[in-house]
Amino acid sequence: SQTIHQWPATLVQPVGSPLSLECTVEGTSNPNLYWYRQAAGRGLQLLFYSVGIGQISSEVPQNLSASRPQDRQFILSSKKLLLSDSGFYLCAWSEGVPYGYTFGSGTRLTVV
């Protein structure tokens, strides 16, 4: 069966520090991968998606970037965090044409 792993679960980082969040999927090949952000009490904002290694599409301009160095690995990064980057970050995967996403457990990022 397929599983998705996301870490760390919580992170507190100072303003201006770098960020690296990792997501991996097991039990499937060539998944579509997604990064979402959820601000406190708000909905799900799609940040990036990827249909294959090295293929990244950005939904909104921002202080973050994404990379997919391996088929089942998706990384969210920032060179310098801003206070506004705080939120709950969710990784998700789907098959080619998604009949539903499977979400990871999320990373709660607090920038101080």
Added chain:
Amino acid sequence: GENVEQHPSTLSVQEGDSAVIKCTYSDSASNYFPWYKQELGKGPQLIIDIRSNVGEKKDQRIAVTLNKTAKHFSLHITETQPEDSAVYFCAARTPRYSSASKIIFGSGTRLSIRP
């Protein structure tokens, strides 16, 4: 592009009563409508979904209805229980995003079950 609106944003019902959450979508080409439940501090979990060739689907206490003409779909929870308290998201998938079909989410409904 697709836009999904969800109402209400908060809903409080007495335990044992029914809860209804409604969504509308804008793209008539959308053909798949999942519903997610998100408990505090966790990722959303798919609880039920419906495809555009079906008008209603049930799974125990949960049901979803779809009106393609009006571009409305709804989640119905009967005999609510305390564990139903969570944030619920509706979503729609349009096939027009052919290179990477994406699912667009509503803004969420915070459901609280009063004992």
